[in-house]
Amino acid sequence: MEEDDGVKINVHPLTNNPSAVWSSIWHTQKVLPIHMESPADSVTPNKVRFVCMSDTHALTHNLNFKVPYGDVLLHAGDFTSTLPHKYKIVIAGNHEISFDPNCENIMQIFNPTTRTNSAESHLVTCLNIIKKPFARFTERHTAPTNTSQYLTNCIYLEDSPVVVYGIKIYGSPWQPEFGKWAFNLPRGKPLLSKWNQIPEDTDILITHGPPLGHGDLVRNGDHVGCVELLSTVQQRVRPKYHVFGHIHEGYGVTTDEYTIFINASTCDMNYIPKNYPMVFDMDLPAGV
Numbered sequence: 001m002e003e004d005d006g007v008k009i010n011v012h013p014l015t016n017n018p019s020a021v022w023s024s025i026w027h028t029q030k031v032l033p034i035h036m037e038s039p040a041d042s043v044t045p046n047k048v049r050f051v052c053m054s055d056t057h058a059l060t061h062n063l064n065f066k067v068p069y070g071d072v073l074l075h076a077g078d079f080t081s082t083l084p085h086k087y088k089i090v091i092a093g094n095h096e097i098s099f100d101p102n103c104e105n106i107m108q109i110f111n112p113t114t115r116t117n118s119a120e121s122h123l124v125t126c127l128n129i130i131k132k133p134f135a136r137f138t139e140r141h142t143a144p145t146n147t148s149q150y151l152t153n154c155i156y157l158e159d160s161p162v163v164v165y166g167i168k169i170y171g172s173p174w175q176p177e178f179g180k181w182a183f184n185l186p187r188g189k190p191l192l193s194k195w196n197q198i199p200e201d202t203d204i205l206i207t208h209g210p211p212l213g214h215g216d217l218v219r220n221g222d223h224v225g226c227v228e229l230l231s232t233v234q235q236r237v238r239p240k241y242h243v244f245g246h247i248h249e250g251y252g253v254t255t256d257e258y259t260i261f262i263n264a265s266t267c268d269m270n271y272i273p274k275n276y277p278m279v280f281d282m283d284l285p286a287g288v
């Protein structure tokens with residue numbers, strides 16, 4: 001989808017060095033930490049309750065907390081889980097290699113002679129959501145492909161929107177290249193072409209990776225978020241919420257005083273699933 005009119009986002013000249021971009025723009029930016037108090041257990045009439053998780057890495061049997069009740073679960077990738085929410089809205093992360101038909105890694109990972117731990121962990125990851133194909137994949141030692149077709153208990157978004165309770169949600173799995181994982185794209189134009197597909201009237205945006213400056217700080221002090229995603233969110237789309245994960249160490253909530261940015265990574269840096277889901281209520285739009 002081309003944007004003919006409206007705001008056009010340009011590729012930042014330093015797009016490949018997000019820490020340098022951040023050094024040059026941080027003084028123009030607001031990144032205010034928010035303490036997001038979980039609402040009381042009872043649901044408020046006329047509100048829709050969203051529960052945000054990400055990066056559960058198939059460890060949901062091992063959570064040391066109870067997943068809070070809500071109307072809608074938003075999962076920002078690196079699956080997955082079987083949970084009680086009426087709507088489960090998920091996107092893929094870079095670990096969902098069988099969802100990305102162009103992922104270079106997959107044949108190597110699923111080749112029976114070179115099968116590695118990561119192949120096993122991928123199958124376990126799939127097991128939580130796709131019970132039937134699991135047996136078939138292991139019997140045949142063939143790489144599963146287009147796995148998203150087997151998702152039955154959730155709404156899977158891949159550069160696509162869904163409306164629930166009148167609230168417009170859009171999900172996209174892409175992240176800046178890092179290794180040869182699924183839904184990796186170079187920074188700059190390739191990623192921006194995905195962000196240009198996000199409709200301007202999006203209320204809640206879900207991506208796997210963070211925008212620059214919000215929940216994107218890795219342990220060596222580098223900011224690794226996508227600057228074109230930040231520009232798209234701030235200058236064109238202006239969603240009320242942006243939910244993501246991927247950078248586990250960035251778990252937390254911030255705002256630029258318009259959008260609320262939620263890094264909902266459940267796992268910490270050591271893949272221990274210990275971060276509590278982020279929960280927020282949104283008003284039901286009139287007439288819904």
Ligand code: 5GP
Binds near residue numbers: 093178218246249
């Ligand atoms: P995952 O493998 O679950 O996608 O990512 C796990 C961890 O890898 C993150 O918490 C982060 O420490 C690191 N990581 C992921 N993507 C990037 C990246 O683009 N740059 C850097 N420096 N680290 C990353």
Ligand code: MN
Binds near residue numbers: 055078093246247248
């Ligand atoms: Mn992850």
Ligand code: MN
Binds near residue numbers: 200201236
């Ligand atoms: Mn908008």
Ligand code: MN
Binds near residue numbers: 094095246
């Ligand atoms: Mn990830």
